[in-house]
Amino acid sequence: MTDSATNTLDAWELEILDLFVGIFETFGLPKSTAMIYGILYCAEEPMLQEEICQKLSISTGSASQGLKLLSTMGAVHKQNVPGQRQSSYKAEYSMRRLLAYVVDAQLRPKLRNGKERLSQIQSEIPKENTHAQQRIHTLMTWQKKADRALPVISTLFGN
Amino acid sequence: MTDSATNTLDAWELEILDLFVGIFETFGLPKSTAMIYGILYCAEEPMLQEEICQKLSISTGSASQGLKLLSTMGAVHKQNVPGQRQSSYKAEYSMRRLLAYVVDAQLRPKLRNGKERLSQIQSEIPKENTHAQQRIHTLMTWQKKADRALPVISTLFGN
DNA sequence: TACAAGTTTCATTTATTTTTGAAATCTTTA
């Protein structure tokens, strides 16, 4: 039934890969990376990089880079089993933890950066230019709204 | 000071364009589209498509497609002034309304679609395959969490 | 209705992103 010996995938696994490819696409992440997460999500046991390459028919480079990205995202975990040369990888299944990355590592830095740029721009506009001042001011209120909303968002998906 | 006669942009306008290009990039939207929104955001008066092409040095095709997308997003509004051949465009300044689009037109359909696909997949897996059933089940709980969270998100950015 | 202004469409070009795979690097063990 399951076919862990050969390199073929079950129908339900293919469907789930598709699903993740779609989701990851929304965030602008490459297909190969989505598929790596997907196959690990489906797997019963942690997998080796080599197995991932085989099952998905992707290159060593793709696997290496994809796994690195997924690791820094906290979406997969690298385990070093003593007495085994290769590292093993398993998926993070907690939605809350996955979202924590998106919020903390992606959204927050962008917000902070935006805030700095806005102050910078504002300080460069003469007070007489009320139109420009008004526009910047509106953007700053957007900024503040986002600032207040972010922490609540993680909460919404909590366990 | 402002330079609406020629095609040059003020420093603060360039900065704001950059800012929007960055934000739009996060959502996988093209640079030209971001710039169109940016220039309309900065403008004191509604603009004609032709003026947008000139100010941004983009082609008619880009302007047309970008404006169409922004219109369906509700991010810009097309106004037809009687006695004027060309349509005018102005930016939507309300953050809440902008987010409403992202949530309603993008996120919700994807969620609904995901839900359908999951049920479909589940129905195709034999009950004996407990591993697969378990994985699908977890995804369905993700689904439900997202479902509950979505409506709250729009709220957070309300006026 | 014919003409002209304005806009959209879409095949082609250009730019960007992703993937590959072989060489370089790092790691383990004999």
Next chain:
DNA sequence: TAAAGATTTCAAAAATAAATGAAACTTGTA
């Protein structure tokens, strides 16, 4: 420490996405 195994890096190739601009289409005007 040498040799083999595992992983990473990165230049080049392939795939994808965005922008262009001329032709087709639409709409208003004489």
